Amino acid sequence: MEDTGAFKDLGFVQLNRMLAPFTHAGVGGPAEVLAEPQTREDLARLVRICSAQKVPLKILGGGTNLLIRSAGVSGVVLRLAQPEFQHIDITGKTVRCGAGADTLDLIKACSRAGLGGLESLVGFAGTVGGAVVNNAGDERNGIGQLVRRVEVMEQSGQIVLRDSEELRFGDHSSNIDEPVILSVELVLEPTAETQLVRRLRRALIRRMAHQPPVHQSIGRIFRDPRGLDAADLIAKAGLGRTKLGAAEVSDRNGNFFLTNPGVTTEDILRLADLVRERVQERFHVSLEREIAVW
Numbered sequence: 304m305e306d307t308g309a310f311k312d313l314g315f316v317q318l319n320r321m322l323a324p325f326t327h328a329g330v331g332g333p334a335e336v337l338a339e340p341q342t343r344e345d346l347a348r349l350v351r352i353c354s355a356q357k358v359p360l361k362i363l364g365g366g367t368n369l370l371i372r373s374a375g376v377s378g379v380v381l382r383l384a385q386p387e388f389q390h391i392d393i394t395g396k397t398v399r400c401g402a403g404a405d406t407l408d409l410i411k412a413c414s415r416a417g418l419g420g421l422e423s424l425v426g427f428a429g430t431v432g433g434a435v436v437n438n439a440g441d442e443r444n445g446i447g448q449l450v451r452r453v454e455v456m457e458q459s460g461q462i463v464l465r466d467s468e469e470l471r472f473g474d475h476s477s478n479i480d481e482p483v484i485l486s487v488e489l490v491l492e493p494t495a496e497t498q499l500v501r502r503l504r505r506a507l508i509r510r511m512a513h514q515p516p517v518h519q520s521i522g523r524i525f526r527d528p529r530g531l532d533a534a535d536l537i538a539k540a541g542l543g544r545t546k547l548g549a550a551e552v553s554d555r556n557g558n559f560f561l562t563n564p565g566v567t568t569e570d571i572l573r574l575a576d577l578v579r580e581r582v583q584e585r586f587h588v589s590l591e592r593e594i595a596v597w
């Protein structure tokens with residue numbers, strides 16, 4: 304960015320702030336501008352300045368499905384880290400939730416209220432906004448099917464509601480393309496406590512059996528090619544436990560990489576390139592990266 308002057312006066316930005324502490328893998332360089340607005344008005348001002356000055360604006364959720372290069376990110380990185388964007392309100396079966404809320408906090412609040420449906424999200428971190436834009440979950444239950452409405456901010460700073468009829472959720476994807484998801488309305492199912500506990504436990508056991516430990520790994524690296532399973536292709540190509548630097552392909556699920564101490568974003572990206580080449584050579588299938596790279 305040529306001039307960061309317009310942002311300096313905003314009062315809720317930091318210049319040249321390291322982003323590694325805000326990512327799941329704990330890696331990545333600084334943001335030219337890191338913004339953590341306190342109110343929607345703050346956010347609208349920021350979005351308008353970015354649009355007017357053609358400065359790229361990126362949203363950092365829990366940083367569990369993105370990698371930030373060591374060189375850092377030019378432009379503005381936004382975190383919805385203030386209470387205005389993290390509320391969770393439950394009325395009957397309807398849950399209204401700020402996009403910056405932790406998915407784990409959401410699951411806890413809904414479980415306490417006797418509401419089920421979010422079990423496929425248990426066991427990995429991230430924010431509600433990140434989960435909705437990526438339709439996170441498992442192969443049968445993406446969060447998208449529970450979404451009644453999302454509130455988004457357009458490039459003009461205007462807030463609009465998008466109802467479920469206009470929303471499309473696919474395999475770890477959605478058609479939400481506005482710059483910022485602000486909040487989400489979900490409809491969940493009243494569920495008996497014993498049943499909820501059983502479902503949550505089953506989901507956790509399943510995850511532990513099929514994925515490496517959450518705090519030492521990053522994923523999902525690749526999208527599943529149509530009709531195929533990326534982890535399966537990686538395993539069949541004999542790539543489990545392949546290492547580059549401190550990044551290592553998990554032998555439990557090849558679509559997750561272990562992040563050993565000292566790992567860098569570049570280790571992970573080089574390993575992803577190697578895996579992609581080997582799978583291409585062996586099966587003539589081109590793996591597309593799911594994890595975002597900044």
Ligand SMILES: Cc1cc2nc3c(=O)[nH]c(=O)nc-3n(C[C@H](O)[C@H](O)[C@H](O)COP(=O)(O)OP(=O)(O)OC[C@H]3O[C@@H](n4cnc5c(N)ncnc54)[C@H](O)[C@@H]3O)c2cc1C
Pocket residue numbers: 327361362363364365366367368369383402403426427428429430431432433434435436437438439440441475482483484485514516517518520521522523595
């Ligand atoms: C160990 C581990 C296990 C995982 N297991 C699963 C799994 O079983 N199923 C699954 O689906 N995923 C899984 N993931 C991937 C990831 O956790 C999910 O995709 C998660 O929902 C991403 O949320 P986040 O807040 O961390 O997003 P981030 O990683 O911060 O961001 C991902 C993308 O979402 C965008 N984004 C984030 N917030 C907003 C917002 N408010 N508005 C607009 N865009 C936004 C970002 O700009 C970025 O492009 C796993 C990840 C890890 C590390």
